[in-house]
Amino acid sequence: MDTNSTAGRQMVLGLLLSPASSHIAGWRHPDAISNAGWDFSDVLGVARSAENAKLDFVFLADELCAPEGNAQTLSRDPVVYRFEPLTLLAALSVSTDRIGLVATQTTTYNEPYHIARKFASLDHLSHGRTGWNLVTSYVEAEARNFSSSEHLKNADRYERAEEFFRVAAGLWDSWDDDAFVLDKSSGRYFDPEKMHVLNHHGKHFSVRGPLNVLRPPQGRPVQVQAGSSEAGKELAAHYAEVVFTAQNSLESALAFTLELKDRTEKAGRPRDSIRVIAGVQTIIGDTIEDAQAKYRQMQELIHPEVGLARLSQLLSFDVTALPLDEPLPEYIPETEAYKSRQQLIIDTAKRENLTLRELYRRVVGAYGHRVVIGTPDSVAGELAAWFEAGAVDGYILSPAYLPEGFEEFQSRVLPLLQERGLFRTEYTGTTFRDHLGLPKPERDQVQVQHPAQTAAAV
Template identity: 70%
Template sequence: MSDTERDDKMILGALLSPTSAHIAGWRHDGALTNVDVTFPELVKVVKSAEQAKLDFVFIADELSMPAGEAETLSRDPLVYRFEPLTLVAALAVASKNIGLVVTQSTTYNEPYHIARKLASIDQLSGGRLGWNLVTSYVPEEAKNFSRSEHLASVDRYERAEEFLQVAQGLWDSWDDDAFDGGDETGRYFDPRKMHRLDHEGTHFSVRGPLNVRRPVQGAPVQVQAGSSEAGRELAAKYAEITFTAQNSLDAALAFTNDIKTRAARHGRSASSVRVIAGVQPIIGATMEEAQAKYREMQSLIHPEVGLTRLSQLLDYDVTQLPLDAPLPDDLPETENYKSRRALIIETGRRENLTLRELYQKVVSSYGHRVVIGTPQSVADELADWFIAGAVDGYILSPAYLPDGLHDFIRTVVPELRSRGLLRAEYEGATFRENLGLARPERGAYATS
């Protein structure tokens, strides 16, 4: 393979959830699960990623158990998740350089709460926090917050945009040097450097100011995952990293070009938003060994769990349909999982998959690309998309932890680094600096 044609480095993050990458990963010998993992074991994973100079670890979240009867749920590991802010606050003091991306919903939170908590953790971590903004797409979440169903998708995204604008305004409550006064003045802060928000909008009325000083980074790195029309627009306006699930080079190129074109329409530079694709690496000393590992993982998926999870992602019950039949032709439209659902349906029909084949393909990696091979061939595949400009990097979703990530770090990271695609050391002190993103000046987010 020739040297990279890009002068930047590949961004790499890692999903930090023992049981949310491969649905049956927890059944693998030696795998950690959310239930039995200890905090020191999670710290070891994070420090391993940090020693490899990865950009960040990512904590996913949903505000409910998956849908299903108790018997089915008893086979599904996602009934148990750590609350992400609790976990990331602990990890902030157990790590030094790596970015920490935490998921928080704009549908079932208030902007003052989120702005305050994220500003606090950004301070405590020395400026290493990222916020993965989600609008809560899992139908079961609504029932935990006094609603029978979610707001419509358009309303969730409208609320999300105003929510983010309020949070950004709250982070600008203070000048950076507002608290630099001394004992001689008798003042704790300079009153000229405090700024009330006084926001009155469609969804929120927030006076401010925030009772936490301005984040070290000016604002946490803004992250978003969503490929629907509304999701793309929100990402183009505000995201600094956007996650996507893509399974072909052409589709990834089209998505990245679309996001960066939209960003330019909103007055942003193409480099201000980075597109990161999900990938599940399965690595062996030989291709045969890697394929055998993958077959072993797939054999651990229980059909009942596979069909139930596929039903959830389709927002359509397929549990009573024949396993060896294809997807029905007349799937109804839905307000949930729109972009991921479209990807699953397109994949099933393009590859003429049975329901059994489709759930094995989809729920093992949640629709993300699976790359199977030797360290060299996996590096080849990741490099090809990066060099072509289809992605700016990847979020790694190992089939199980810790070995799935350790194998990648031990074998593929040196291969990518030898090609000049990965950093050798962290360049800066903050997550934003290591991504090459500018620190926003106070007032940069003003909308009026």
């Protein structure tokens, strides 16, 4: 990993590549591109700006359904429309050169062979720049798009996700790196000793293999995860290399990072094998007052109807008929969907004594992530403080709107972080793993079947 003069490390910085999934009303800003008006040239323009800024990655979030609600409410929600992320990633992979490309794919409504094959192909197309954000489909409405009336319980989704990842990892190891000899004189296309048939038989999947794609240039895509429930943290400790998190205080961020790295070490992996990346939305002005005015302008664009609908979705609890100027009810039932995000919202509402109106603006304004409002100097200072305290390894930038929201950060804050030695000025490697300082995994590094599963299969 790159070094700096004080801590011997530099920030990881990524960019959420969506004009509307960060701030629900961002599309209404006069300078914003809206989702449905966003064509590939716009997407590519932002991705290339991120690459010119030497960011580690861009990130494509995804859900396999439109937001829930009646047509009147949905008509105000821009996230009803998204590009399919792997299709978009394929286009970006051959249109950019160095930046990492991360996309969300669910383990609940996919099969391991499909995911392994697609990401292996994309890793080759991009020359080793892909990352897989593994999710377990926390949105219950997705079930109804896949011939199911009921969404799996949290524990069941994570049990399936663990086996799913281990099967995908085994498929990526179907071939040695030098298996394909292409010997024209003898007619030998590959060395048969360097092909490995998976023959996996587990609780959720039976997959023979081998994968009909060469081993990915990175060995496997960088493994990303965002779940912060107990099951999510345990899965991350065993397999994740980057973890996205939503944190709103230095104390909670530090506690989360220390706990996750303790769990990682307990799982038999080095503490530095995982990078904790917090979401952040920056609002930048010439003065503090100017920045605060910009923030108020953005917040006033949030329509109450869509704000309450989105908050209800995140809480798995209907708040649409509750008084706007009173706090949340004392009791909200625990959800099987957005467990960690639900708790974050409840904790924030109680800690800051927020009314429902204040809460929906806070939550849907940045999707529960931290908002940093200030001058370029103060924003750079706040980002540096969390990083230097060890609370985060970096940030995923979630501008309120694109492209200007990122361009302002790039031109006014990023140079200050570079002056402090906290972020690179040039790429020093070519793959996403190079950017993160992560080694290429050896073959068979992930045990495909636990001993208990192997015995059951026999």
